[in-house]
Amino acid sequence: MARHFQKNVQDDSPLGFFFLFLYTASVLIRPHEMFQTSIEWITIKVFIILAFGATVAMQRPIKMYPQHWMILALVPLIIFSGFLNGSGMIGIDQSERILVSALFPLFLYSNCITSIKRQHILMAVCLFAALLMVHNGHVQQTAYQGAGWALGTYSVGYISLGERRITYLGFFNDPNDLGMFLVMNIPFAIYFYKKSQAFSKIIMFSVLAALFYGIYLTGSRGTMLGAGALVAVYFIVMNAGPKLFMIIVVLAPIAATVIASLQSSIDASADGRLEAWYAGVLMLLHNPVFGIGMGQFLEEHGLVAHNSYIHVAAELGVPGYSLWGGALIFTALTGYLFIRDQISHKKLIDSEKTVAPPEEEAELFLNKTLFFSLVGFMITGFFISRMFTLLLFIYLGMAIASHIRLVKLNPKYAIHFSNHVAVRSMIYCWSIIVAVYISLKLGL
Template sequence: MARQFPEQENTDSTFAFFFLVLYTASVLIRPHEMFLSSVEWITIKVFAIIAFIATIAAQRPLKLYSQHWMLLGLIPLIVVSGFLNGSGMDGVEQARKLFISAIIPLFLYSSCITSIKRQHILMLICIVAALFMVHNGHTQQTGYLGYGWALDTHSVGYLSLGEKRITYLGFFNDPNDLGMFLVMNIPFTLYFYTKGNFLTKVTMLAALTALGYGIYLTGSRGTMLGVGALLGIYWLVMSAGPKLFIAAAILSPIAATVITSLQSNIDSSIDGRLEAWYAGILMLISNPIFGVGTGNFMEEHERVAHNSYIHIAGELGIPGYSLWGGALVFTALVGYLFIIKTQSPEEYNTECKNELALNKTLFFSMIGFMITAFFLSRSFTLLLFIFMGMTIASHVRLIKLMPELSTIFSKANAIKSMGYCWVIIVAVYISLKMGL
C-alpha cells in the first residue's frame, strides 16, 4: 500500500504545518498579489520550500502512498513522450513543473495534516479565499470597466452580450477555475454548518449563499452543471444503494456528453468542444502508448479539449491516463468505500464519527472536481493536488483509528482504479460515435 521511510520515532512537525498554512493562504488568497509593491514576491515558492524541508527533516513517519507513486510514474512518461513527439526539452520542463507544482504539494498535504484540527484550519482558509473571490467578483459587477478591488482583476466575456464573468488573482484569472474552486468549497460550508453552533450555522449559510452567487457570476456552464450533479450524487451516495450509484457513475459521462451535444444546437462553441473531445480520442487511438506529448494538444487540434480526462488521454496515451486517472479515481473510490462500509455511526466513538464526517466532506469536494473537470482542461491544476492531499490525509487518519478498514486503501484497489478510470473515456467515445 505504501512505502515507509526508515523507521524513526513518531514526530509531528508544527513548524512544517505552520508553513503549509502560509503556503495555502498564499496560493488561494494570494495577498501578495493584491498590491503593486509585492506582486513580484516569491512567497509561494519560499513557503513551499520551507514546508518541504521541515517535513522531510521533522515529520515522522513519512510514507508514499499509491497516488504518489502513480503521479511520480508520470514524470519519466512525460519526458519520453516529449522526446518521441519532437519536443524533448519541453517534456523535461513539463515534468519538472509536475514535480514542483503537483507532487510536492500533494506530499505536503498528505503528510502534514495529522489531525482534525489541522484539517479544519485549512478548510477555513479555503472558505475565506472563496469569499474573497466572490466579493472581488461582486465589485467587478459594479466597478468601473468591470475592475475589482484586487490588483488588475476584471470581468471578462462578450461585452456585446453583456457578459461580465468574474475573475480573481493568479490561476483564478479564468472564471472556470474560480467556479471549480467555489463548487469544491460547498461541502466545506455544509460540514461546518452541521457541526457548528447557532452563530456558525448563520455564518455558513451566508457563506453558502455567497458561493452560489459567485458561481452564478462566473457564467461557467460546467460549474453550474457541477452544482446540480453534486446534489444528485449526494442523494445517490446517501440514499441509493451501491448498485444504483455504480450504474450512475457509468452512465454519467454519457449523460454529460448528451447534454453538451444538446447545448451545441444553441451555442456553436459547445459544438467545437465536442469536436475537440473527438479529436482527443483520435489522438489516443493514433498514439496509444505515449500520446502526442504534454502541451501538444493544440498542436494537433485548434483548441484545448475542455475535458481534463480526454486531454490527458490524448497527450499521454494509455499509460499516462491510467496513472493520472487511477490516482484520481482511487482517491474518490476509497472515500466512497469508507462511507458505505460505515453507515451505522452508532457503532463508533466520537473521534471516529468526526473523522468519518470529514472523509465524507472531502469525498464530495473531490467529486466536485471530477464533475467540473469533465468540462475543463485542468488536469494538473494545483487545486486537484491540494484537495487530493487533504483527502489522503483523512484516509490515513481513518485507518489509524479503524485498522479493519485498511484493506480499502490497498494496492489492489489502486490497480483496479487504473482500469475503472477508463469508463469515462469509453463512455464519451461511444456517445460521440452515436452522435457524430
Template sequence: MARHFPKAEEGNSTLAFFFLFLYTASVLIRPHEMFLVSVEWIIIKIFIIIAFIATLAAQRPLAMLPQHWMLLALVPLIIMSGFLNGSGMIGVEQSERIFISALFPLFLYSNCITSIKRQHVLMAVCLLAALLMVHNGHVQQTAIAGAGWALDTNSVGYINLGERRITYLGFFNDPNDLGMFFVMNIPFAIYFYKKAAAFNKIIMLGVLAALFYGIYLTGSRGTMLGAGALLAVYFIVMNAGPKLFITIVALAPIAATVIASLQSNIDASADGRLEAWYAGVLMLLANPVFGIGMGQFLEEHGLVAHNSYIHVAGELGVPGYSLWGGALVFTVLTGYLIIRDQINNNKSDESEKVERSTEEANELFLNKTLFFSMMGFMITGFFISRMFTLLLYIYMGMTLASHLRLIKINPAYAAHFTMQIALKSMLYCWTIIVAVYIALKLGL
C-alpha cells in the same frame, strides 16, 4: 498497504504545517499579488520549499501512498513521450511542472495534516479565499470596465452587452477555475454549518449563499451544472446501493456528452467542445502508448480539450491516463467505500452495529466532506482541462491525510487501501473515456 506506513517514532512538525498554512494562503488568497510592490515576490516558492524541508526533517512517519507513486511514475513517462514526439525539452519542462503543481503539494498535504484541527484551519483558509473572490467579483459587476478591487483583475466577456464573468488573481484569472473552486468548497461550508452552533449556522448559510452567488457570477455553464450535479451525487451516494451507484457513474459521462450535444445545436462553443473531445479520442487511438506529448493538445487541435480526462488520454496515452486517472479514481473510490461502510453500519441491527469513538465519528464526517469536494472536481473537470491544477492536489492531499488518520484510529480501514483496489482503479478510470467515445460515435 501496511508497507506504506513505516514504523517510526511519531513527530508532528509544527514548522512544516505553519509554512504549509502560509503556502495555502498564498496560493489561494494571493495577498502578495494585490500590491505592485510585492507582485513579483516568490513567497509561494519559499513557503513550499521550507515546508518540504521541515517535513523531511521532522515529520514522522512519512507515508508514500499509491497515488504518490502513480503521479511520480508520470514524470519519466512525460519526458519519454516528449522526446518520442519531437518535443523533448517541452516534456522536461512539463515534468518539472508536475513536481511543482502536483507531487510536492500532494506529499505535503497528505503528510502534514495530522489532525482534524489542522484540517479545519486549512478549510477555513479555503472558504476565506472563496469569499474574497466572490466579493472581488461582485465589485467587478458594477465597476467601470469591470475592474475589481484586487490588482489588475477585470471581468471578462462582452462588457458592453452586460456579460461580466468574474476573475481573480493568479491562476484564478479564468472564470472556470473560480467556479471549480467554489464548487469544491460547497461541502466545506455544509460541513461547518452542521458542526456550528445556532449563530454560526447563520454565518455558514451566508457563506453557502455567497458560494452559489459566485458560481452564478462566473457565467460558467459547466460550473453551474457541476454544482447541481454535486447535490445529485450526494443523494445518490447516501441513498442508492453500490450497484445503482456504479451504474449511474458509468452512465454519467454519456449523459454529460448528451447535454453538450444538445447545447451544440445552439452554441458554437459547445460544438467546438464536442469536436475537441473527438479529436482527443483520435489522438489516443493514433498514439495509444505515449500519446502526442504533454502540452501538445493545443498545438495539434488548436484548442484545449475542455475535458480533463480526454486531455490527459490524448496527450499521455494509455499508461499516462491510467496513472493519472487511477490516482484520482482510487482517492474517490476509497472515500466512497468508507462512506458505504458507515451507511451499512447505521442500517444494521443494534446488536450488529459497530461502536465508533467520537474521534472516529468526526473523522468519518470529515472524510465524507472531502469525498464530495473531490467529486466536485471530477464533475467540473469533465467540462474544462484542469488535470494538473494545483486545486486538485491540494484537495486530494487533504483527502489522503484524512484516510491516513482513519487508518491510524482504526487499522480495519486499511482493507480499502490495498494495491489490488489501486490497480482496479486504473481500469475503472477508463469508464469515462469509453463512455464519451460511445456517445460521440453514436453521433450525439
C-alpha cells in the same frame, strides 16, 4: 535511547504544517499579488520549499502512498513521451511543472495534515479565500470597466452587453478555474454548518449562499452544472446501493456528453467542445502508448480538449491516463467505500444500540466532506481542461490525509486503502473514456 527514538518516529512537525498553512494562504488568497510592490515576490515557492524541508527533516513517519507513486511515475513518462514526439524540451519543462505543482503539494498535504484540527484550519483558509473571490467579483459587476478591488483583476466577457464573468488573481484569472474552486468549497461550507451552533449556523449559511452567488457570477455553464450535479450525487451516494451507484457512475459521462451534444445545436462553443473530445479520442487511438506529448493537444487541434480526462488520455496515452486517472479514481473510490462502511455501521448502531468511537465518527464525517469536494472537481473537470491544476492536488492530498487517519483509527479500513484497490482504479478510470467514445460515436 529507545524511548527517545520512538518519540521522534511519531513527530508531526508543527513547523512543516505552519509553512504549509502559509503556502495554502499564498496560493489561494494570493496577498502578495494585491500590491504592486510585492507582486513579483516568490513567496509561494519559498513557503513550499520550507514546508518540504521542515517536513522531511522533522516529520515521522513519512510515507509514500500509491497516489504519490502514480504521479511520480508521470515525470519520466512525460519526458519520454516528449522526446518520442519531437518535443523533448517541452516534456522536460512539463515534468518539472508536475513536480512543483502536483507531486510536492500532494506529498505535503497528505503527510502534514495529521489531525482534524489541522484539516479545519486549511478548510477555513479555503472558505476565506472563496469569500474574497466572490466579494471581488461582486465589485466587478458595477465597477468601471469591470475592475475589482484586487490589483489588476477585471471581469471578462462582453461588458457592453452586460456580460461580466468574474475573475481573481493568479490562476483564478479564468472564470472556470474560479468556479471550480467555489464548487469544491460547497461541501466545506455544509460541513461547518452542520457542526455549528445557533449564530454560527447563520454565518455558514451566508457563506454557502455567497458560494452559489459567486458560481452564478462566473457565468460558467460547466460550473453551474457541477454545482447542481454535486447535490444530485449527494443524494445518490447516501441513498443508492453500491451496484446502482456504480451503474450511475458509468452512465454519468454518457449523460454529460448527451447534454453537450444537445447544447451544440444552439451553441457553437458546445459544438467545438464535442469536436475537441472526438479529436482527443482519435489522438489516443493513433498514439495509444505514449500519446502525442504533454502540452501538444493545442498544437494538434488548435483548441484545448475542454475535458480533463480526454486531454490527459490524448497527450499521455494509456500509461499516462492510467496513472493520472488511477490516482484520482483511487482516492475518490476509497472515500466512497468509507462512506458505504459508515452507512452500514450506522444501520448496525440503530439496530444494536451501540455507539461508535467519537473520533472515528468525526473522521468519517470529514472524509465524506472531502469526497464530495473531489466529486466537485470530477464533474467540473469534465467540461474544462484542468488535469494538473494545483487545486486538484491540494484536495487530493487532504482526502488522502483523512484516509490515513481513518486507517490509523481503525485498521479494518485498510482494505479500502490498499495497492489492490489502486490497481483496480487504474482500470476503472477507463470507463469514463469508453463512455465518452461510445456517446460520440452514436451522436456525431
